Structure formats: C-alpha cells, structure tokens
Amino acid sequence: MKEEGKRKIWREYQKEIADDKYYYARSCIRQTFFPGSEAAFINILKKELNKDIFDSAQHTTCTGIAYHADVVPFETTMTVIARQFALMTEAGYENYVPSCITSFGLYTEVLETWKEFPEVEAKVREHLFKATKREFKKPANLAHASDVIFKHRHEITAKAKYKLINVKTGKPLRGVEHIGCHYAKMFPHKGVGGAEYPYVLAGMIQEWGGEVIDYPERRHCCGFGFRQYLVKANRGYSIACSKKKFEAMEPYKPDFILTNCPGCPMFFDRWQYAISEMEGKTYGENGQGIPVLTYEELAGLVLGYDPWILGLQVHQTPVEPLLDKMGIDYNPNAKFLGPNNEYLNKPIAPNFLKFY
C-alpha cells in the first residue's frame, strides 16, 4: 500500500475548521451510549486548549434519525435546524459544532439545500418566525466535533501524558479508524480527507503515535444503518454488518477501533459482546475484544484523564487491554465507583469475552 497515494487524496479534501468560539450542539443519544465523551470534549476545549465553547441547554434534536426514518418531513427538519441556528445567533456565536454525525450530515444537507434553493431558505425563515418569532444567521463555519479535535491534535500532543505506543514492545499501537457514513459519504468535501480515505480519525491516531490499519471492509457500514436497527426484526442485518467488519479486521490484530459517530462505537462495542455470547467468538487476543473508543475518549486517555471519569466502564467490550498497552495508570478497583465513590453496581460477566 502506498501511503503517498493517500496523502495526495488527503491534500484534495481540506476543510476550514474554526479555531475558537464554538457553539456546541450535543447529540440526543451519545450521552446515553458513551456518557463521558461530550463532557470530555468540553473539558478538553475549555481547560486544555483554552477555547470558548458554548453548551446550550435549549437546543433540541435535529430530527436526524426521525428524518431518515421518514417520520419527520424535510420542511419540519429544516425549521427545527433553523431554530438551532437561531439559538447560536442569539448566543453570539457563528461556529456551529455538532457532536453527532447524523446531525452534521443533516446540517450540511440543509445548508447545501439553501445554497442551491434560496427560496427554500426564505420559506424556512418565514416558518421559524411565524412559529417562534426567531431569526438567525447561518453558521460562518460548520465543523463536526471530531474536526475540532483533529484541528487541535498537535496541541493535544504537546500536553499528552500517554502515547499510542505499546509500552511493553515500544511499537505503535494499531488502530482501526471508522468514520460515520454521514460525515463524508454524502458530501466528501465536507470531511477531512474525503469519503474514501478519510483522514480525520487517521490523523489523530498517527499524531498520537499510533498506526492506522487499512483492511478490506474498512468502508463498510458499522451496522448502525437506520433501516437495519430501527426495525427490530432487521437487527440481524446490523450484527451481520459489524461481524463482517470484525472478521475483516481481525487478521491485522488491531489494538483499538476509533470512531466519530454516535452509532458506530455503540454497535462495534455491543455487537462484539453479542457475537461472543452467540457464537463464543472474540476478536482480540486471549478472549479479549477489540476496545472501541470515541475520539473524545481517545483524546482524553492521551491527555491522562481517568478512564472511569471518561465513562469507559460502561463499554461492553472491556477497554483494559488498551489501557494496559498504553501504560495508563488506572485503578481497577474504582471501575464501578461513581464520582463520589458510591458503588454503581457491576454488570454480569460475559460468558466468553474476558471481563475485568
């Protein structure tokens, strides 16, 4: 494989990412799936990078999942998104940073629609004003939260306590990167590195000392495809998608999987557990799974954040193999203790997946 070929493509897919003054829009589901990620993002930006980031309590769903499930019509979606932009405008910000990939894709789709069809934008402005008396400016810059971490990856390196290096062997840790489909597949030029060889996560892995794995099913869906999981009867397709990817990446012996979408880490994490229970199959060494991380979790680990404050104990595929390889100093006995040392209870140990 020729790395230079990828670099040539990466050079063609550069995007502008604002440097500061971010209006942050949280995800509907990420706080449930990975409860420490969004808090880690805010902490990293505020405390490590000294950036101005506004976390609004007023914003709602972008309607993304309902829109893609044909429950909410596009006109309604656009008006809801117009309200989010109005909240940003009222707060005095111009750089919109959604936490969710579905949202990022949808905001991009709406802005591109308005660019092509200004009369639609005018109509949406009218709808919003009639419904809420609100007005808005369009974002000067729209970047996904992973873009923001990518932009500041060198500053994170400068403050890093740990590297993506195996402390026992001294070799780079090998990471699978998986971007959410709606990050770049719809609008390749809106994603760092484009859609076919995305660089947003690969750039973080490389910057923090790791090595990126390219494997045959890299572009394949994680299993979060809405049609596959919204209808319960279809969930076999979801797990089949994830399994196909695990089987394809297994020979490369990945040390971790890095993601930037709400659904991808959830399904990679959960389905590894489910496959182990269904078939007794695990994809890491010695009955371990392949730890799955969000980009905030990985950045947090690199910066030396406590894994349990990052919420890594709620992962169904244990992350300890990665923590040990990175040489992270953590307290295994505090895994199931809350912030005030209260016992949070412990899940039942899986039958096959190595549990810590």
Add this chain to the structure above:
Amino acid sequence: MKKTIIIIGAGIAGMEAATFLGSMEHNVILLEKDQEPGGHLKNWQKLFPTLRYGKEILSFLQEGIKIAKVDLKCNAIINNITKNNNTFIVNYSHQQQEINIEADAILVTTGYDTFDATKKEEYGYGIYDNVITSADLEKIFTTGKPIITAKGDPPKKIGFVHCVGSRDEKVGHVYCSKVCCVTGVKQAIEIKELLPQCDVFCFYMDMRMYGMHFEAMYKKAQEEYGVTFIRGRVSEACENIDGSILIKVEDTLAARPLKMSVDLLVLLIGFVPSEGSKMVGNMLGLQTGVNGFYKTADQHALTNISNVPGVFFAGACTSPKTITNTITDARAAASTIARYLENNPIFQRKLT
C-alpha cells in the same frame, strides 16, 4: 498555389493529415512537443481487433510524412498564436530558439489524455499496489516484462474494470470513450495467451462492440480463451492482507451481489480532453463542447471545422476515436483545409 499549414500535434491524426496536405504540394510544418512523433500510439504494443503491432502503423505514418516532405519539428513548444487578417503567426520554441512562422491555416491535432484513475478513489489506483491501468498493462506488454503482482508472483486471477472515468457522472464524464471495451477484450486475450492458467474476469456495463470484427473478437475471448464477462460496475476495491484486491460488484444478470479477490486489477481508463488542447484552445479562442473536447462547427457535416476561420480539427481532440476513425478523420481534415485554402464555394454551405 502553395500555402503554409501548421499542424499542432504529431500523433496519428497530425501525421496522416500532414502526409495528405504535403502530398498536395503545400508547405506543412508539423509541431510536436515530445521527442518523437506518434503520440499514444508509441505506448501501444498490439492493436485491436487484428492484434497487429502498433509500431507497424507508426512506420506507415512516418513513411507518409517522409514521402510528403513534411517539416516535422519535435520538442517544439508553442508560446503564442496570433491572427492577422487571414494569416496566423505562430511563435514556438525549438532547440533553444524562438521561432515565428506565418501560416495560412492551422490544423489542431492535440489528441487526448488518458483519464487519471486516482480520481476514481474507490478503486485505489496509486494506493493499492496491485491496481494498475490498461495503459500500465500495455507498458508491460510493450517492454516485454513479465506480468506479475507487486510481490513478484504470477497472478492467478485478474479483473478488468470497464468504463473507468467514462460514462460516469461522478467524475464529470458522461460520454463513452469508445475504445476501452474492445481494449479490455484485447488485453484479456493477451493475458490468456501469456498466462493460460490465469482466470480473467471483465466487469462491464455494456460491451460496445460497434466496430467491424469487434464482436467476433469478443466472442473469441469467451469461447476460445474462456474470459468471463460479468455485467456490473465494480463499486469498490480494497486491499487484502496478502496484497490481493477485494472487489465488490453486483452481477446484474444474476441479480446478486458478488465479492471476489483478484491478484491484479486492471482499470480500463478512458479519454479526457488533453492539456495540450486546453492550452492551444486558449491561444486560439477555440470553443469546447459540454464534455470539454473541441466543439466542431456541426456534429454531422462540419466535423473538421472550428469556430475560428482557418483553424481545423482532426482526431481525438474533438471526441474519442479509434485509430481507424482517426486516420479517416485526418484525411478528411486535409481535404477540408485544401478546399478552404483555394476559397472553394463548398465553404459557403450552411446547415440550419
């Protein structure tokens, strides 16, 4: 009366038009930017559908310009072209000299470039070691090197992807490049002749076997050589851990998705308007059509005539063409220019 004609580009069209104009006792100057004439023909070992060597055609064309006493200038770089009434002044650099020459007519034969396959990112050309183009394969044929994978093993399975960069809105080329289908058939046969044990698969949308003997060659590839043709566009190519290429495609005749690993993947790249055409077009104010090739005065009847009086076209600078079509077009252009130079009334004809 003897006139001066400058021909820009000494590929097939330029050479053959120069031969015919020279044989009409005109003063013909043939400018070529490369070291040698021949254009893309130099890079092609055997030609469809006869499997004749490309160099035989090249020799034929070279003999023509010699007989017709064409003034061939290789390594000639055009700097500027201006027009004064009906006279063109061409300024070009040649052997460290800057030369100005006046001409009564210009024939543009700037040909085509091959499609840059890295633009079809999903096929991994320039990234995956065992993905090559039809032009790369032809270079292997021409140099006589063995057909081997990046690791040096003889391939057991080779896949050909048709229409790479052609009939593809995603890369902005909606047109058919005309020659790639039959090139795929030709190269598949050549592979089977060199590596009889190798399985060869061609993935196509349509097999456009329009030329005389093309269909017979296509049939021969299937019946005599056992080449497998699968109707479906390859959606993506990935690299397996052993370096082989995993491809995904829908077999649209069987109505089934198909996943297959091949040791070598050959991308049949199409034609794109040449950089030379863009440069000369800018100098002369030549119009281009929707596909970026030069726009001819009429699609049916005035195919050698440009929007600038005294400037003519021949060959693949106006659209993808086979060698046969290019030679015919070059001779037609020569005839058209000859009539233009004598101010023949046939030029007064208009099409509504």
